[in-house]
Amino acid sequence: MVALAEQLTQGLHAKRKIGVFLGAEQHNVKYDIEIRDDIWTWYGGRVKDYDATFSRVLSALHLGSFREVLAARANAGLPTNVLDLMGGDASFLRDLKLPANRQNPSPLNAGLCVTLVDGRRESWRALDLKLNIEVLCGDLTSKNTWKLIDERQREMSIDAFDLIACRGGDGVLETMVPKALYPFLFGKIWDRLTSKEGLFITQLPETVRPRELLKQLRLIPGTRLSFQPATKKEAELYPSLGIVKTPTAPKSLI
Numbered sequence: 001m002v003a004l005a006e007q008l009t010q011g012l013h014a015k016r017k018i019g020v021f022l023g024a025e026q027h028n029v030k031y032d033i034e035i036r037d038d039i040w041t042w043y044g045g046r047v048k049d050y051d052a053t054f055s056r057v058l059s060a061l062h063l064g065s066f067r068e069v070l071a072a073r074a075n076a077g078l079p080t081n082v083l084d085l086m087g088g089d090a091s092f093l094r095d096l097k098l099p100a101n102r103q104n105p106s107p108l109n110a111g112l113c114v115t116l117v118d119g120r121r122e123s124w125r126a127l128d129l130k131l132n133i134e135v136l137c138g139d140l141t142s143k144n145t146w147k148l149i150d151e152r153q154r155e156m157s158i159d160a161f162d163l164i165a166c167r168g169g170d171g172v173l174e175t176m177v178p179k180a181l182y183p184f185l186f187g188k189i190w191d192r193l194t195s196k197e198g199l200f201i202t203q204l205p206e207t208v209r210p211r212e213l214l215k216q217l218r219l220i221p222g223t224r225l226s227f228q229p230a231t232k233k234e235a236e237l238y239p240s241l242g243i244v245k246t247p248t249a250p251k252s253l254i
């Protein structure tokens with residue numbers, strides 16, 4: 001009995017500790033994630049890292065680097081709002097936004113990063129506020145997180161995202177995101193991606209069966225697809241997938 005009581009107290013203590021660590025009190029957000037999330041601390045992949053990871057997908061889709069993709073949209077008068085799923089400390093978004101000057105304007109309008117842990121230092125939080133970059137702590141496998149994404153999207157006046165990226169590293173492993181949840185996640189992502197040539201680009205676990213996945217995805221009309229297997233290069237240790245949503249694609253998959 002004593003051992004059980006001790007375990008329960010320890011469990012509660014650990015949950016509370018994680019809540020504080022995740023910034024739950026500060027952001028007034030309710031979390032439903034478990035202690036395993038404590039493993040995620042500071043991960044700051046920058047634009048060059050994302051370019052290296054996804055260069056084969058981007059080039060198979062006849063797209064340039066991420067900066068070029070966004071700059072081309074901006075030049076065509078289209079919005080450039082980015083959702084970075086499993087986005088670590090939002091370094092990708094911050095890096096996209098900076099440095100910006102008259103010769104070299106930022107290709108990013110607004111950015112939302114979703115992560116389990118907000119490990120940003122204070123100075124970055126203050127900077128991000130000025131840069132129109134927000135970080136939301138939540139578990140993507142939870143419906144509640146998608147409600148929070150919607151709320152934040154509305155507050156940021158973003159109709160749809162032009163680029164949705166997920167360079168989650170170990171976060172994409174099947175032990176973290178079971179394959180059975182893919183339809184749920186893909187549906188949520190699809191709903192939030194613009195039909196004006198919106199790009200969803202993601203890493204996948206090694207266990208994914210490309211033939212099966214592509215067969216399903218090819219059933220969606222009005223899309224362009226690229227799947228690239230993993231290689232031995234550090235930036236390409238996971239398979240990657242890119243899909244472009246065009247105006248003839250269904251807005252929603254439900």
Ligand SMILES: C[S@@+](CC[C@H](N)C(=O)[O-])C[C@H]1O[C@@H](n2cnc3c(N)ncnc32)[C@H](O)[C@@H]1O
Nearest residue numbers: 040043045086088115116117139140167169171
């Ligand atoms: C290896 S880091 C990658 C960070 C960044 N994308 C990069 O390339 O440096 C994995 C990130 O995924 C987040 N993550 C893992 N599982 C998640 C989940 N179920 N929901 C939301 N974020 C998750 C972690 O909090 C962490 O920010």
